[in-house]
Amino acid sequence: MNDTPFYDVLVIGAGASGLMCALQSARRGKKVLLLEKEKQCGRKILVSGNGRCNLTNAFVCAADYRGNTQLAQAVLRHFPFQKCLDFFHQLGVLTVEEENGRIFPRTGKSTAVAEALRLACAEAGVELRTESEAVKIEKKKTFKVTLADGQMLQAKYCVLACGSKAYPQAGGSESGYKLARQAGHHITPVFQTLCAVNVKEKAVARLQGVRAQVKVTLWPGTQKAVSNEGEVLFTAYGLSGPAVLNVSGFLGPHLAKGAVPIALDFFADIPDKEKFVRARAAAFPGRNAKEFFAGLLHENIANLLIDFAGVRKNLPVSQWTENTFKTVAKNIGAWPFTVTALRPWSEAMAAAGGVNCAEINYNTLESLCCPGLYILGELLDVDGRSGGFNLHFAWGCGYTAALAMPEE
Numbered sequence: 001m002n003d004t005p006f007y008d009v010l011v012i013g014a015g016a017s018g019l020m021c022a023l024q025s026a027r028r029g030k031k032v033l034l035l036e037k038e039k040q041c042g043r044k045i046l047v048s049g050n051g052r053c054n055l056t057n058a059f060v061c062a063a064d065y066r067g068n069t070q071l072a073q074a075v076l077r078h079f080p081f082q083k084c085l086d087f088f089h090q091l092g093v094l095t096v097e098e099e100n101g102r103i104f105p106r107t108g109k110s111t112a113v114a115e116a117l118r119l120a121c122a123e124a125g126v127e128l129r130t131e132s133e134a135v136k137i138e139k140k141k142t143f144k145v146t147l148a149d150g151q152m153l154q155a156k157y158c159v160l161a162c163g164s165k166a167y168p169q170a171g172g173s174e175s176g177y178k179l180a181r182q183a184g185h186h187i188t189p190v191f192q193t194l195c196a197v198n199v200k201e202k203a204v205a206r207l208q209g210v211r212a213q214v215k216v217t218l219w220p221g222t223q224k225a226v227s228n229e230g231e232v233l234f235t236a237y238g239l240s241g242p243a244v245l246n247v248s249g250f251l252g253p254h255l256a257k258g259a260v261p262i263a264l265d266f267f268a269d270i271p272d273k274e275k276f277v278r279a280r281a282a283a284f285p286g287r288n289a290k291e292f293f294a295g296l297l298h299e300n301i302a303n304l305l306i307d308f309a310g311v312r313k314n315l316p317v318s319q320w321t322e323n324t325f326k327t328v329a330k331n332i333g334a335w336p337f338t339v340t341a342l343r344p345w346s347e348a349m350a351a352a353g354g355v356n357c358a359e360i361n362y363n364t365l366e367s368l369c370c371p372g373l374y375i376l377g378e379l380l381d382v383d384g385r386s387g388g389f390n391l392h393f394a395w396g397c398g399y400t401a402a403l404a405m406p407e408e
């Protein structure tokens with residue numbers, strides 16, 4: 001007689017997608033075991049949104065994602081914004097909407113979301129085991145999952161909800177990729193995304209802590225140019241802030257081959273920069289370069305930009321040459337930097353790449369390599385931009401898979 005514990009559904013990983021899948025499966029009458037390798041479940045939920053948890057976005061759509069957007073689209077069909085909002089309200093989490101459709105718990109604390117999910121799972125009868133890492137998964141008639149301590153578990157359906165290797169201090173690891181490979185899956189190259197960057201220009205350190213609204217463009221002036229508008233934060237090593245984080249996912253595959261040019265446009269709303277500079281110079285002919293920028297740019301940015309552009313500091317604007325006008329116009333519209341590297345995984349909020357979605361049924365999230373296995377969330381080759389899109393995708397995956405599992 002086989003005395004290995006048997007479950008209908010074994011969910012590996014008690015993060016955003018795993019908690020949702022376990023809860024929805026248990027609500028449908030299944031006997032569910034939820035495994036978590038850390039001491040606590042939902043650690044990335046807890047650190048998300050600077051501890052406030054930007055849990056979804058009122059404008060979520062497939063265009064907010066990279067990687068396999070068709071799979072993202074299918075998940076959004078099953079779990080659109082309103083369903084997500086209703087779900088959390090029914091869980092007892094009151095929410096507020098902030099700028100650009102970002103939704104946060106009204107308490108202002110991510111614990112509201114993580115705790116609501118943990119309690120709902122317990123109430124629905126989910127068995128949660130923390131400090132239990134799955135290290136091996138085999139499929140014969142049923143799934144056999146081995147834990148790091150050697151214990152064996154069995155289940156009819158198995159769910160990989162292990163997340164990515166980003167942010168190891170909150171549970172990120174390679175574990176999910178290893179388990180997916182054991183089940184026959186291929187992993188597309190994985191790179192940091194929603195991640196700050198190092199730049200070659202060391203003088204940027206002079207701007208440490210300064211923020212500005214910009215349009216950031218990678219490979220400016222080329223056909224493959226990628227842009228994002230928003231806030232940039234200058235750091236001791238380079239550039240951060242939402243506008244940079246949102247384009248960082250494009251960098252990984254290219255940085256392996258060499259540095260990538262990036263440009264900052266401080267006046268994206270002004271199409272003809274040279275005309276703008278000339279008009280301002282005509283209005284204030286007696287000002288020097290530094291005074292010219294007063295009221296236009298943060299003082300430290302203006303000083304560095306003047307140095308980079310090689311403009312003589314004390315020369316009155318009325319004596320600027322044609323070349324100076326062009327240089328100033330070019331620099332305020334496309335201030336050039338050179339990205340040399342992405343910051344380490346411990347600073348990345350998510351991973352681009354992951355389990356190849358061509359091996360997944362988009363409508364059910366069931367593995368095409370290993371029937372009965374479901375793969376969810378950030379482990380898949382889908383990543384969202386900053387604004388609540390990654391958590392929305394994770395919840396949506398958990399919901400989609402749980403509903404797709406056959407009734408007992």
Ligand SMILES: Cc1cc2nc3c(=O)[nH]c(=O)nc-3n(C[C@H](O)[C@H](O)[C@H](O)COP(=O)(O)OP(=O)(O)OC[C@H]3O[C@@H](n4cnc5c(N)ncnc54)[C@H](O)[C@@H]3O)c2cc1C
Nearest residue numbers: 013015016017037048049054134163171377378388390391
């Ligand atoms: C600092 C930070 C801030 C963020 N802020 C936001 C935000 O505000 N809004 C937003 O939408 N997204 C945000 N994200 C991204 C978001 O948190 C993730 O995309 C989301 O949590 C992914 O959900 P998941 O279920 O795929 O993985 P996770 O939530 O990472 O969960 C995976 C879980 O599986 C466990 N696990 C892994 N392997 C095993 C194993 N072998 N056995 C047992 N357990 C295992 C892990 O410990 C982890 O708890 C942020 C991320 C970070 C790091």
